[in-house]
Amino acid sequence: MRTRASNPFALGVASGNPQEDSVVLWTRLASDPLNDGGMGAAGDIEIPLEIATNSSFTNVIQSTQAVAEARYAHSVHHVVTGLQPNTYYWYRFSYRGYSATGRTLTAGNRGDVRFAFVNCQNLQEGFYPVYRDIAQDRSLDLVVHLGDYIYESAPAPGGPRKHRTKAPVDLASFRNRHADYKMDRDLQAAHAAHPWIFNWDDHEVENDYAGGTSWYDQAAFARKRAGSYQAYYEHMPLPPDFLQPKPFDDVTLYGKVSYGDLLQFLVLDVRQYRTLQPCGDSLTNCPERYDTKNDILGSEQEEWLKSNLSAESPRWNVIANSIFMLEYDHDPGYYVDGWDGYIHSRKRLFEHLYDNRVPNPVVISGDIHAAWVANLKYHPDFPLEAFERDDSITIATEFIGTSVTSTLSSGWVSTYRGALPKNPHVKYFDERSGGYTRCIVTPDNFRAEYKLAQNVADRLSPVKTVVTFDVAAEDNPNLRQGATMMETLTDVKLVEPEPDYRVVGWRWAEGYGAGKEGYWLLPRQLKLPDGSYVEFEQLKRG
Numbered sequence: 001m002r003t004r005a006s007n008p009f010a011l012g013v014a015s016g017n018p019q020e021d022s023v024v025l026w027t028r029l030a031s032d033p034l035n036d037g038g039m040g041a042a043g044d045i046e047i048p049l050e051i052a053t054n055s056s057f058t059n060v061i062q063s064t065q066a067v068a069e070a071r072y073a074h075s076v077h078h079v080v081t082g083l084q085p086n087t088y089y090w091y092r093f094s095y096r097g098y099s100a101t102g103r104t105l106t107a108g109n110r111g112d113v114r115f116a117f118v119n120c121q122n123l124q125e126g127f128y129p130v131y132r133d134i135a136q137d138r139s140l141d142l143v144v145h146l147g148d149y150i151y152e153s154a155p156a157p158g159g160p161r162k163h164r165t166k167a168p169v170d171l172a173s174f175r176n177r178h179a180d181y182k183m184d185r186d187l188q189a190a191h192a193a194h195p196w197i198f199n200w201d202d203h204e205v206e207n208d209y210a211g212g213t214s215w216y217d218q219a220a221f222a223r224k225r226a227g228s229y230q231a232y233y234e235h236m237p238l239p240p241d242f243l244q245p246k247p248f249d250d251v252t253l254y255g256k257v258s259y260g261d262l263l264q265f266l267v268l269d270v271r272q273y274r275t276l277q278p279c280g281d282s283l284t285n286c287p288e289r290y291d292t293k294n295d296i297l298g299s300e301q302e303e304w305l306k307s308n309l310s311a312e313s314p315r316w317n318v319i320a321n322s323i324f325m326l327e328y329d330h331d332p333g334y335y336v337d338g339w340d341g342y343i344h345s346r347k348r349l350f351e352h353l354y355d356n357r358v359p360n361p362v363v364i365s366g367d368i369h370a371a372w373v374a375n376l377k378y379h380p381d382f383p384l385e386a387f388e389r390d391d392s393i394t395i396a397t398e399f400i401g402t403s404v405t406s407t408l409s410s411g412w413v414s415t416y417r418g419a420l421p422k423n424p425h426v427k428y429f430d431e432r433s434g435g436y437t438r439c440i441v442t443p444d445n446f447r448a449e450y451k452l453a454q455n456v457a458d459r460l461s462p463v464k465t466v467v468t469f470d471v472a473a474e475d476n477p478n479l480r481q482g483a484t485m486m487e488t489l490t491d492v493k494l495v496e497p498e499p500d501y502r503v504v505g506w507r508w509a510e511g512y513g514a515g516k517e518g519y520w521l522l523p524r525q526l527k528l529p530d531g532s533y534v535e536f537e538q539l540k541r542g
C-alpha cells in the first residue's frame with residue numbers, strides 16, 4: 001500500500017531563470033527527504049514531464065522525459081526551450097503514480113514587471129506567511145531571492161520551529177538541511193506559483209565567510225563550502241551555467257535576466273570571490289578599510305557587471321545584491337561585511353554608472369533583517385566622501401527588504417536607530433522582521449511596497465503593506481530625485497502624531513518561547529505624504 005511518506009515529490013517543484021524562450025524546471029525525487037532522500041543506490045531515473053499552456057493540461061505542448069540525476073541527489077534541472085515570451089506555462093512531473101505541478105512565466109519585453117524580493121528565512125524563527133502571500137499573488141511575474149535561503153545553525157529550542165537536521169558540515173548534511181526547508185508547504189506553494197531567480201549570502205554556507213576563508217574552522221572549510229554549493233544546486237532551479245567552471249569548487253551564480261527594454265536583473269555573487277573582510281570583520285573604521293586590495297566582486301565578475309551596464313541598457317537596471325551597498329556610519333564604525341568593507345569596489349561601480357550614463361540603477365539587498373530605503377550617493381570629484389557631502393548626486397536607490405523570518409537583535413536596532421541622524425541618505429528604517437518587498441516597475445516609475453506579516457509565529461498570520469516608496473525614472477544621473485514615500489497602509493486607524501513608538505515589555509505566557517521576554521512596539525508611527533500619521537501594531541520577539 002502506498003503511504004503519504006513515500007511521495008517522491010515531498011520537496012515540491014520549482015522553476016527558475018526565466019528567459020524569453022526558456023525556463024529551468026526543477027524537482028528532486030526524495031521519498032525520505034531528511035535522511036539522504038531515501039532513493040538508495042538507484043541510478044539516473046527518467047520521469048515524464050509535460051508542459052502545457054493551461055492548468056488542466058488539455059493543451060500539452062511538450063511531453064518528454066526529464067532526468068533525475070543520481071550524482072545530484074536525484075534532482076532534475078530540465079531546461080525547457082522553444083517557449084514563447086511573456087507566456088504562462090504549467091508543468092507536471094510524474095513518478096510512481098504521483099505527480100507534482102507548477103506554473104511558470106517566461107520573460108520578455110513588456111509594459112510592466114511585478115516582482116517580489118525576499119531574503120533571510122531562518123525557519124527556527126518563524127513560519128512563512130510571507131510565502132503564502134506570495135503564492136496567492138497571481139499578478140507577480142517572478143520572485144527574487146537575495147540569500148540566506150537556509151541557515152546552517154544547529155537545532156535550537158525556544159522558537160516557533162526547530163531545525164530537524166544537525167548543523168551541516170558536508171554534502172550529505174547540507175542535503176538534509178535543504179530538504180528540511182524545502183518541505184515547508186508555503187515555500188513550496190510560492191515556488192510552484194512563480195519562476196524565481198537566486199542570489200545567496202553567507203548562511204547558505206557559514207556566517208560571514210569570504211571566498212575560501214572561514215572565520216571558524218579553516219581546515220574543514222573547503223569540504224564544507226563545496227558540499228553546501230552542491231546541495232544548493234541540487235535544491236534550486238538553477239541554470240547549467242552554475243556548473244561552470246568547476247563544480248563545486250568554483251561555480252557561477254551571477255547572471256542576467258532581461259525583460260526587454262524595460263528592465264534587467266543583474267544578480268551579483270558577493271560571497272564567492274570577495275577578499276577577506278578588513279579590520280578583522282568588526283564594526284570599526286581601521287585604516288585597512290581604505291586599502292584598494294579589498295574587493296567584493298572579483299575582477300571577472302566586475303568586468304561582466306560593467307559590460308552589462310551602459311547608456312544602451314534597459315530603462316531600469318536592477319542590481320540584485322545580497323548585503324547592503326549603502327554607506328552607513330554607525331557612529332562610530334562601519335559594517336565591513338557589507339560594501340562598507342569594500343569601498344573601492346563601490347566607488348568603481350558608481351563611477352561606471354555615472355561615466356556611462358547608465359539609466360536608472362536600483363539596488364535591491366537583504367541581509368540585515370530590517371527594512372531600509374536609501375539613496376546611494378556619488379560625487380565625481382570626491383567619490384569616497386560622497387555620502388558625507390551635501391553636493392553629491394543620487395546615483396541609484398537601494399531598497400533593502402526585511403527578512404522573511406530572521407530577527408534583528410535589540411542591540412543592533414538601537415545602534416541603527418541611534419545613527420540615523422548621521423546618515424541623511426537613509427530615507428526609511430524599520431526594524432520589524434517577517435515580511436517582503438513587492439515591486440511594480442513601469443517605464444516611468446519603480447514602486448516598492450514593503451509588506452509585513454503581523455506575526456511569523458502564526459502560519460496563518462495576515463500580511464499587509466506598511467509603506468510604499470516610488471522612484472521616478474530619470475536618465476540623467478545629475479537630476480535623480482531618489483526615493484519618495486508615497487502611501488501607507490490605509491486599513492489601520494489614524495492616530496494623533498507622536499514622536500516615536502513606545503516600547504512595552506511583555507512575557508510569553510504559554511506556547512512557544514514560554515517565559516521569554518519580548519516587547520511590543522505600540523504604536524509605531526508612520527508619516528503620510530499629507531502630514532498625517534498611521535499606527536501599525538506589530539508583535540516582535542525579543
Ligand SMILES: [Fe+2]
Binds near residue numbers: 120406
Ligand atoms: Fe540573514
